Amino acid sequence: MSGSAPERPGHDPEPGSSRSAQALGKAISKIDLDGHDFPPSPAPSSPRNGKRYALATELVYTEGTDQYNASSTPIYQSATFKQTSAGGEGAEYDYTRSGNPTRTHLERHLAKIMRAERALVVASGMGALDVITRLLRPGDEVVTGDDLYGGTNRLLKYLATHGEIIVHHVDTTKPDSIRRVLGPKTAIVLLETPTNPLIKIVDIPTIAKLAHEVNPQVLVAVDNTMLSPLLQNPLELGADIVYESGTKYLSGHHDLMAGVLAVNSSALGEKLYFTINSSGCGLAPFDSWLLMRGIKTLKVRMEQQQSNAQMIAEFLEAHGFKVRYPGLKSHPQYELHNSMARGAGAVLSFETGSNQVSERIVEAAKLWGISVSFGCVNSLISMPCRMSHASIDAKTRQERALPEDIIRLCVGIEDVDDLIDDLSRALASAGAIKITPDGFRAVDRVPSAKLDTLSNNIF
Numbered sequence: 001m002s003g004s005a006p007e008r009p010g011h012d013p014e015p016g017s018s019r020s021a022q023a024l025g026k027a028i029s030k031i032d033l034d035g036h037d038f039p040p041s042p043a044p045s046s047p048r049n050g051k052r053y054a055l056a057t058e059l060v061y062t063e064g065t066d067q068y069n070a071s072s073t074p075i076y077q078s079a080t081f082k083q084t085s086a087g088g089e090g091a092e093y094d095y096t097r098s099g100n101p102t103r104t105h106l107e108r109h110l111a112k113i114m115r116a117e118r119a120l121v122v123a124s125g126m127g128a129l130d131v132i133t134r135l136l137r138p139g140d141e142v143v144t145g146d147d148l149y150g151g152t153n154r155l156l157k158y159l160a161t162h163g164e165i166i167v168h169h170v171d172t173t174k175p176d177s178i179r180r181v182l183g184p185k186t187a188i189v190l191l192e193t194p195t196n197p198l199i200k201i202v203d204i205p206t207i208a209k210l211a212h213e214v215n216p217q218v219l220v221a222v223d224n225t226m227l228s229p230l231l232q233n234p235l236e237l238g239a240d241i242v243y244e245s246g247t248k249y250l251s252g253h254h255d256l257m258a259g260v261l262a263v264n265s266s267a268l269g270e271k272l273y274f275t276i277n278s279s280g281c282g283l284a285p286f287d288s289w290l291l292m293r294g295i296k297t298l299k300v301r302m303e304q305q306q307s308n309a310q311m312i313a314e315f316l317e318a319h320g321f322k323v324r325y326p327g328l329k330s331h332p333q334y335e336l337h338n339s340m341a342r343g344a345g346a347v348l349s350f351e352t353g354s355n356q357v358s359e360r361i362v363e364a365a366k367l368w369g370i371s372v373s374f375g376c377v378n379s380l381i382s383m384p385c386r387m388s389h390a391s392i393d394a395k396t397r398q399e400r401a402l403p404e405d406i407i408r409l410c411v412g413i414e415d416v417d418d419l420i421d422d423l424s425r426a427l428a429s430a431g432a433i434k435i436t437p438d439g440f441r442a443v444d445r446v447p448s449a450k451l452d453t454l455s456n457n458i459f
């Protein structure tokens with residue numbers, strides 16, 4: 001029999017028939033068979049051109065230029081690169097401080113996932129902030145928050161003391177308090193959101209717009225360490241520079257230190273690169289390789305950490321603790337956070353009303369390691385005022401209403417029931433809970449006057 005098969009409603013054309021070929025042709029006309037719409041990976045220049053894969057795919061998909069097609073980009077553990085001519089013309093690399101193939105591969109991969117024109121990697125998160133602050137000149141002003149990572153506060157204090165930089169610490173949850181200090185001398189507005197450790201949310205789009213209106217030269221820099229590019233893209237919210245501690249979620253295993261910077265202006269990217277090359281803080285080849293490896297599992301790690309964190313936050317809140325976590329509807333800036341981010345992250349904090357009780361909880365926990373930092377696959381517990389934020393003096397901590405008893409939980413990927421059991425045991429043995437007919441409740445040690453002050457102060 002010749003000719004096409006008769007059309008039968010509800011049935012697919014027979015495979016191999018010309019009708020089936022037509023249907024296939026129609027379907028695949030929508031498919032970019034040669035992949036022309038997709039940028040190579042890592043994208044060499046502007047990853048914003050053309051079609052993009054979903055982030056989950058982009059995180060793991062990379063193509064290198066390795067001569068043996070190595071699946072994992074090799075570690076170019078070499079300080080120098082031989083040149084083919086005395087003038088070194090045409091050579092991409094000469095010296096690892098200036099550039100290294102493993103680092104370049106990582107930077108291009110990061111530019112793609114951070115939706116940036118250019119990404120740069122340095123030796124630590126503080127190194128990244130240091131590179132940004134080298135843009136400042138004596139007399140310049142920086143506007144920043146009153147709840148900041150301790151190390152950030154320390155570097156800014158150093159610059160104020162030794163670098164003739166004027167630093168304004170204001171409540172960045174209130175754009176009006178930023179407006180009041182913005183002026184012609186403002187060079188950088190430096191934001192953290194959620195803040196570490198009070199988990200306050202800062203409105204990046206409103207503040208960026210405001211700062212650029214008052215002074216178009218202002219650079220809005222956002223520390224995105226608490227969320228990572230998986231959950232928030234500050235460049236798309238109006239920031240000029242985003243930086244992160246790669247020591248945290250991006251690497252995920254607490255086995256390296258790294259800092260990441262990303263921008264959408266090539267001129268700004270060149271300035272930052274100039275400082276990195278001049279000061280020699282570029283990330284080493286081995287750490288670049290290790291960070292590249294960590295990034296591939298960012299999504300699976302972060303999703304598990306975040307879902308564990310949500311359950312732990314709800315557990316603590318349900319038992320009467322005052323919990324700070326943007327995944328809780330009780331967070332006063334829940335809506336604002338969700339307007340900017342795709343998730344709440346995995347860092348939360350809570351108070352007990354007593355330094356001694358907090359100390360006992362931290363020391364009684366077993367699965368929760370007593371450690372600074374966050375973003376690791378293991379769960380961590382800490383008292384910020386004694387640990388990560390100890391470099392902020394006690395008087396300043398008090399002025400900024402940083403509760404001394406605050407406990408920070410940085411949730412890992414373990415089984416959530418094990419984490420909750422371990423925490424419950426620690427709460428019980430520290431005397432932080434009392435038995436009730438329905439189970440247990442937090443012992444209320446917070447004086448009501450203090451609670452009023454706290455609720456006026458966002459919480």
Ligand SMILES: Cc1ncc(COP(=O)(O)O)c(C=O)c1O
Pocket residue numbers: 124125126127149151152192196223225226244245246247248257258259373
């Ligand atoms: C929010 C935040 N930003 C920056 C840093 C600095 O990163 P690093 O320790 O990699 O220098 C940290 C922690 O150290 C941090 O918590």
Ligand SMILES: N[C@@H](CCSC[C@H](N)C(=O)O)C(=O)O
Pocket residue numbers: 149151196371372373374387388389391
């Ligand atoms: N001793 C260190 C403390 C690092 S804190 C690391 C991390 N940002 C956190 O918030 O836990 C220092 O003085 O910097």
